Amino acid sequence: MRSLLLFVICPWVTACGKFAPPIPPEYVAPRAVKELQVATDVNGVNFSWQAPDLEVQGKPLRFIDGYQIVRKEMERKEQLLDDDIEYQKIASIDDTHLVELDKLKEVAIAENRPTRRVSVPAEMKQFQYSDKNVQPGKLYAYKIIPVNQGGVEGEVENIIRVNFRGDASEITFIQESDFEEEIFLDVEP
Secondary structure, eight states: OHHHHHHHHHHHHHHTTSSOOOOOGGGGOBOOOEEEEEEEETTEEEEEEEOOOBBTTSSBOOOOOEEEEEEEEESSGGGGGOTTSOOEEEEEEEOOHHHHHHHHHHHHHHTTOOSTTOOOOGGGGEEEEEEOOOOTTOEEEEEEEEEOGGGOBOOOOEEEEEEOBTBTOEEEEEEGGGHHHHHHHHOOO
């Protein structure tokens, strides 16, 4: 009887704690894009950025599907705070650099090489988008949102406000965390 009791209790005790509680998808969402640059020309607004390396929790990024580029058209700068004027998705950009990295790591394992030095070519982590559907004299706000599996949105570090005038456009980066202060300080009488 005693050996039967040990036989029943031992697997239960040793298995306890093997599984961690489920992690909410927001915890593995990507951090904001890196090295965001914006330029304008007579044809539109041009964006370039680098893929994030980390999740919002600070761990190495494991999942990313791509990026959503959203835009809000405004009449005045203070409308950036107006929730009645919504951002519209104008593009989706796929990101496959992590899928390719996993494939390269599998090859390294098969060849008995260390995986910690395996990386994808830098150009696989560089992205660009051009919004050609803009009109001179219009005011726009943009966000580039990294998205992981399941459509969970990652961090956005900056809102980009563009007063489009071709080559002479005004471009302002406003940190998402404190953009309300920026808008009120920048309002013209």
